[in-house]
Each structure stands twice: as structure tokens, then as C-alpha cells.
Amino acid sequence: MAGATTMVGSKEAASARPRHVTETAPFRWIWITLALLFVGLILILPLLTVIIEGLKKGLEVYFAAITEPDAVSALKLTLIVAVIAVPLNTLFGVAAAWAITKFQFRGKNVMLTLIDLPFAVSPVISGLVFVLIFGTRGWFGPLLEEYHLQVVYALPGIILATTFVTFPFVARELIPLMQAQGPQEEEAAASLGAKGWQIFWHITLPNIKWGLLYGVILCNARAIGEFGAVSVVSGHIRGETNTLPLHIEILYNEYQFSAAFAVASLLVLLALITLIAKSAVEKRQQRLAASQKSIN
Amino acid sequence: MRHEKAKHIKVLPGFGITLGFSIFYLSIIVLIPLASLFVETASASWAKIWATIADPRVVASLRVTFLSSFYAAVINVIFGLLLAWVLVRYKFPGKKLIDGIIDLPFALPTAVAGIALTAIYSENGLIGSLFAPFGIKMAYSQFGITIALIFIGLPFVVRTVQPVLQELDQEIEEAAVTLGAYRWRTFRAVILPELTPALWTGFALAFARAIGEYGSVVFIAGNMPFKTEIAPLLIMTKLEQFDYAGATTIALLMLCISFVMLLVINFLQWRSQRRVIAS
Numbered sequence: 077m078a079g080a081t082t083m084v085g086s087k088e089a090a091s092a093r094p095r096h097v098t099e100t101a102p103f104r105w106i107w108i109t110l111a112l113l114f115v116g117l118i119l120i121l122p123l124l125t126v127i128i129e130g131l132k133k134g135l136e137v138y139f140a141a142i143t144e145p146d147a148v149s150a151l152k153l154t155l156i157v158a159v160i161a162v163p164l165n166t167l168f169g170v171a172a173a174w175a176i177t178k179f180q181f182r183g184k185n186v187m188l189t190l191i192d193l194p195f196a197v198s199p200v201i202s203g204l205v206f207v208l209i210f211g212t213r214g215w216f217g218p219l220l221e222e223y224h225l226q227v228v229y230a231l232p233g234i235i236l237a238t239t240f241v242t243f244p245f246v247a248r249e250l251i252p253l254m255q256a257q258g259p260q261e262e263e264a265a266a267s268l269g270a271k272g273w274q275i276f277w278h279i280t281l282p283n284i285k286w287g288l289l290y291g292v293i294l295c296n297a298r299a300i301g302e303f304g305a306v307s308v309v310s311g312h313i314r315g316e317t318n319t320l321p322l323h324i325e326i327l328y329n330e331y332q333f334s335a336a337f338a339v340a341s342l343l344v345l346l347a348l349i350t351l352i353a354k355s356a357v358e359k360r361q362q363r364l365a366a367s368q369k370s371i372n
Numbered sequence: 373m374r375h376e377k378a379k380h381i382k383v384l385p386g387f388g389i390t391l392g393f394s395i396f397y398l399s400i401i402v403l404i405p406l407a408s409l410f411v412e413t414a415s416a417s418w419a420k421i422w423a424t425i426a427d428p429r430v431v432a433s434l435r436v437t438f439l440s441s442f443y444a445a446v447i448n449v450i451f452g453l454l455l456a457w458v459l460v461r462y463k464f465p466g467k468k469l470i471d472g473i474i475d476l477p478f479a480l481p482t483a484v485a486g487i488a489l490t491a492i493y494s495e496n497g498l499i500g501s502l503f504a505p506f507g508i509k510m511a512y513s514q515f516g517i518t519i520a521l522i523f524i525g526l527p528f529v530v531r532t533v534q535p536v537l538q539e540l541d542q543e544i545e546e547a548a549v550t551l552g553a554y555r556w557r558t559f560r561a562v563i564l565p566e567l568t569p570a571l572w573t574g575f576a577l578a579f580a581r582a583i584g585e586y587g588s589v590v591f592i593a594g595n596m597p598f599k600t601e602i603a604p605l606l607i608m609t610k611l612e613q614f615d616y617a618g619a620t621t622i623a624l625l626m627l628c629i630s631f632v633m634l635l636v637i638n639f640l641q642w643r644s645q646r647r648v649i650a651s
Binding site for chain 1: 383384385386387389390391393394395397400401402403404406407408409413414451454455457458459461462464466468470471472473474475476477478479480482483484485487488489491492498499500519522523526555580581583585586587589603604605607608611615616619620623626627630631633
């Protein structure tokens with residue numbers, strides 16, 4: 077009560093003077109206009125450009141570009157890569173978050189830093205390391221050649237590079253979330269005799285589901301859109317080892333701008349869906365956290 | 373480990389298998405591949421490594437990469453702070469939409485951003501054509517590279533500053549006002565110091581990301597050796613010429629710098645967390 081009255085008192089005192097607790101209206105509008113101009117120029121204009129350039133030569137050219145066999149096979153390859161890389165990294169993210177947040181062990185901070193490592197590495201380097209290991213002149217190059225296996229410039233290399241680049245996404249979302257929730261609920265369930273899987277399905281998963289989904293969405297967007305790392309290991313074989321972003325690059329370099337932007341518009345769609353899903357999930361997560369707080 | 377066991381009675385199952393799998397997967401996907409960089413460079417002769425590092429073209433590409441990244445990160449800090457401020461403190465129509473679209477660079481594939489920005493800033497583009505009559509080349513110059521890096525780095529600054537600004541206790545500002553401070557002074561003396569750790573973190577994140585960026589830059593850069601060739605592209609070029617040792621040397625150099633950046637980021641985060649706890 078005492079706190080409340082002093083607060084009211086200070087507010088009255090403030091209103092006696094010219095109020096500077098917020099900016100004056102003109103300044104507010106200057107800042108808002110500046111911010112909106114910047115967002116419009118840097119973020120929104122590129123989005124619109126892709127759509128406009130893609131449709132420039134008419135719907136026929138647009139649909140021809142996205143239904144052309146090379147584009148379809150690029151789309152297929154991109155989806156195959158995401159379908160393998162994302163679940164693998166999700167499994168890792170859950171396992172790593174469980175070990176890190178539910179138990180105490182030495183070297184935890186080192187592990188946290190190592191998980192973040194792929195974010196600090198240039199995508200080109202992420203591709204390069206797999207060429208060093210599996211390339212024709214790499215460590216396992218001769219061995220792979222002997223058995224007529226190909227990793228680099230083929231599907232396995234693209235999957236490996238994508239997995240590397242998207243490695244931290246799920247773990248990064250889950251670790252702070254599960255850290256904040258603590259192990260108490262799970263420990264209570266365990267003391268009541270629940271088995272490991274039961275605890276995970278009935279206690280942990282409902283608590284982390286939105287955070288998990290959030291991580292998966294980000295991981296998926298990056299897996300589909302990765303360019304640099306995949307570019308190094310792909311070999312750029314049309315209709316075979318070209319993912320969608322690489323297909324766009326080839327079209328662009330061949331001056332087929334409308335086709336390049338038409339295919340790019342598919343990825344813009346993916347980005348928009350990602351953003352919408354992201355903000356929806358974020359809202360749910362906040363609501364869940366708020367309801368947990370009110371229960372506690 | 374045994375020591376920890378004695379101290380903490382483990383009730384929950386799954387420690388061994390989750391940690392075991394995590395370490396195994398981390399090693400296979402991240403650690404062993406990255407170790408190959410060190411092994412490859414170590415197997416090269418010192419003369420060869422030095423020849424790569426001292427090559428004027430390599431030095432020039434590193435210069436372009438780091439300078440452009442630095443400029444972009446500085447601009448991102450300024451406009452990132454402005455955006456975070458506007459989004460946290462003001463009400464205006466379309467605010468939710470703007471808040472959502474800040475994450476676009478995380479969601480949009482870099483190649484798409486690259487060709488779109490090139491189309492806008494090239495001679496015939498919407499903005500490029502405004503400057504072309506004055507002889508100013510926006511795309512295919514270091515300016516173009518910086519624009520692409522601003523796009524890539526923006527959310528890092530906004531998303532690190534925003535939560536701090538949200539948590540900021542407005543009572544302190546009110547106190548400053550009752551003491552007669554004007555708005556600008558309140559901002560500089562009361563608000564800005566609270567935001568500084570987050571701004572540093574955002575700067576470092578945007579900077580680190582920009583150094584390694586490839587997809588959005590290659591289209592707009594023009595890729596002229598000595599002028600607009602970035603280091604990641606040079607790695608690519610060396611690799612295509614089967615100069616593995618050269619490629620890994622540049623990569624390792626960049627990686628070392630990135631690692632130092634990561635340490636700095638962690639330090640800044642630790643410091644800003646400590647400040648929050650202290651206050």
C-alpha cells in the first residue's frame with residue numbers, strides 16, 4: 077500500500093512539471109516513421125520485389141517456371157533433405173535438453189558452447205568440412221571410390237551439410253525453456269513410480285510442446301533455405317543434386333530472372349508461413365507459461 | 373561424475389542414454405567434421421599456409437568481409453535500437469505485423485534475399501535507378517554487400533534489445549524526470565546504460581553472422597577480386613580449384629576469429645545477466 081501511494085505521489089509530482097516520461101508526440105511520430113521506413117526498405121521491399129518480378133511476364137511463365145521438371149525435382153530433393161535433417165536434429169535437441177536441464181554434470185557449459193558452434197561457422201565452411209572428409213581428395217575419398225559410393229556432390233553430402241547447419245535450432249529453443257521449468261514436476265512423477273517414457277509423454281512434452289514446435293519450425297525453414305553449405309557439397313547437377321535455392325541461383329545466373337523469382341516466390345511463401353506459425357506458437361507458449369505461473 | 377552422483381540423488385531416468393546420444397551425435401555431425409579443418413591445415417607446410425595468408429587477394433577479401441560486416445553491424449545497432457524502442461514503447465497501427473516481420477531474415481532463404489536485394493539496388497532497380505544518374509553504383513559494390521548484411525543481421529539486434537527494454541523499470545525514468553532531467557538526458561543517463569550489454573551482444577551476433585554470410589551477398593557483391601570479393605567466396609573458389617590447403621587456411625582463420633567473437637558474446641551475455649541479477 078505504502079509503495080502504491082508513493083508511486084501515485086511521484087506521478088503527480090511529475091505531472092506538475094513538463095512530462096518527459098515519454099517523448100512528445102512529434103518526436104514519437106518521427107521515430108515511428110523512421111522505423112517504418114527502415115523496415116519497409118530493408119524487409120518489406122525485397123518481399124514485394126520477389127512477387128512482382130516473379131509475375132512480371134505473366135502467370136503462364138510463372139507456372140511454367142514452377143512446374144518445370146528441374147524445379148519439381150529440386151523441390152523434391154529439398155523436401156527429402158528437410159525430412160531427414162529436421163527429425164534428426166529434433167531428436168538430438170530433446171535428448172540434449174533432457175541431459176542438460178534435468179541433471180548436473182561436469183562440462184555442461186562446454187557442451188552448451190559446442191552446441192552453438194554451427195551458428196558461429198560460415199555456411200561455406202560447414203560445407204567445406206564435408207568435402208575434406210568425403211571428397212575425392214578427402215580422408216575417405218579413396219575408400220568411398222573403391223566401393224563406388226558418393227557422399228559429396230550427392231544426396232548424403234547435402235543431408236550432412238544441412239544437418240550441420242541446422243544442428244542447434246531445436247536444442248537452443250528447448251534448453252532455456254526446460255531450464256526455467258526445472259526438474260521438480262518430473263521428479264515428483266518419478267517418485268510416484270512413473271517410468272521414463274511416461275514422464276516424458278505426460279509431464280515434459282505437454283510443458284515443452286510449443287517451444288519444441290517453435291524450434292522445429294525454425295530448423296525446417298533453415299533446412300529448406302540453406303544455400304552456402306549445400307552449394308559447396310552439391311555439385312550443382314541439374315535435376316539431381318540441385319535444391320530449390322541452388323535452382324534459383326542457376327536460373328538467375330542464366331538471366332532467366334522471371335523464372336528465378338517465380339521459384340523464389342515459393343520460398344517466400346514458406347518464409348511467410350514460418351513467420352505466421354512462429355508468432356502463433358510464441359503466443360501459445362507465453363499463455364502456457366503464464367498459466368503455469370498462476371498455478372504455482 | 374561419480375563425485376556429482378554422490379552429491380545429487382538421481383531420481384530421473386535417462387541420463388546415460390540422452391547424454392551418450394547427445395555427445396555421439398555432436399561428435400559425428402559437428403566436432404569431427406570441424407576437426408578436419410585443423411588436421412588438413414596442420415598437414416600443409418608452413419610455407420604454403422603463409423603464402424595463403426599473405427596473398428594480397430586473401431587479405432583484400434578479409435578486409436572487405438570484416439569492414440562490410442562492421443558497417444552493417446553498426447547500422448543494425450542504431451536501427452535495431454530504434455525498432456526495439458518503437459515496438460516496446462509506442463502504439464501504432466500495424467505494430468504486430470512489423471513485430472512479426474522483423475524475423476523475416478531468419479525465415480527467408482538467403483539466396484532469395486540476395487536476388488531480391490540485387491534487383492532493387494541494381495542500375496535498373498527501384499532504388500538503384502535513383503542513384504545511377506549520379507554515377508553511384510549501389511549493387512556490385514561494397515555498399516551492396518553492406519545492404520545485404522544489414523538485412524541478415526537486423527533481427528539479432530532487435531531481438532536482444534527488445535526483452536531488456538520490456539523488463540526495464542519505468543519508475544527509474546520517472547524518478548529521473550521528477551529530478552528534473554529532460555527526456556534526452558534520461559535516455560542517455562538512465563536508459564542507455566541499461567541497454568548497453570544487450571546492444572553489445574546484438575552487435576556481436578550480427579557481426580559474427582555477417583562475417584560468414586554467403587548466400588545473400590554473392591548476388592549483390594559483383595565478386596570482383598580485390599574489391600568486392602568476400603572471404604567465404606574465396607574459400608569456394610579455392611575449393612573449385614582443388615586448393616584444399618588454401619581453402620582450409622582461410623576457413624581456419626575465419627573460424628578462429630568467429631570463435632573469439634563467440635567468447636566475447638558469451639562474456640557479454642554473462643556480464644549483462646550479472647547486471648540484471650545485481651539490480
